[in-house]
Amino acid sequence: MPPSAGSSGLCHTPITGTGKMLSHETIWSAIDTLAERHQLTPSGLARRAGLDPTSFNKSKRLGPDGRLRWPSTESIAKVLEATGATIDQFMSYLPSPPGRSAFPDGNFPPQGGTIPLLGFAQAGAGGFFDDGGFPAGQGWDVVEFPVDPSRKSGVYALEVQGESMMPLYRDGDVLIVEPGAQVRRGDRVVLKTKEGEVMAKVLARQSARTVELLSLNPEHPNRTFDLSDVEWMARIIWASQ
Secondary structure (H helix, E strand, C coil): CCCCCHHHCEECCCCEECCEECCHHHHHHHHHHHHHHCCCCHHHHHHHCCCCCCCCCHHHCECCCCCECEECHHHHHHHHHHHCCCHHHHHHCCCCCCCCCCCCCCCCCCCCCEEEEEEHHHHCCCCCECCCCCECCCCCEEEECCCCHHHCCCCEEEECCCCCCCCCCCCCCEEEEECCCCCCCCCEEEEEECCCCEEEEEEEEECCCEEEEECCCCCCCCEEEEHHHEEEEEEEEEEEC
């Protein structure tokens, strides 16, 4: 357990979690991503958490002697409380290991902040996703993504078509989806059945046998599926509205 860093929110001892060592680069990247998700600078995030505004500045990530300086567990707990983020969400901001790309077949070489885009009506057809729910095949468009896509390996976008997701999502809204991210109760998700039906709903409950989803539109029913009938389910991490 790293020593408390007092008001600065920094320490010199590497933080460990879930049985593995987190690198200095990835833990700071996760903090930067958390700040971006809440439209804050690292200084603004520190200030909101009641820390010294300079705690998360890039200049503070190395000590005067060149040693790596790590955020303390206390400072991370404070920023999670201040933003309402969970530890699982924070861990999901860690950069994914190399080897899994949002462009697995080479059809979409990353250019700037672009990620693959597909309409909901097309998503139910075959050939657009691999077995894990990652984008594959041809026929995808591209859309600008507000966060560096290299931080979110595998992310893609689905364009809402029609009014079935009103009032939360309207026709033309773009949903950013992250396959492979941990999904928890209350998360907004996209689910594809083995019959090819694709839907965006809220995860109400997931057991060893079934998935229960709440409809975003009160005029549409909630749904329950046997896991054997689900091809994949992925978390919605952002929406352009």
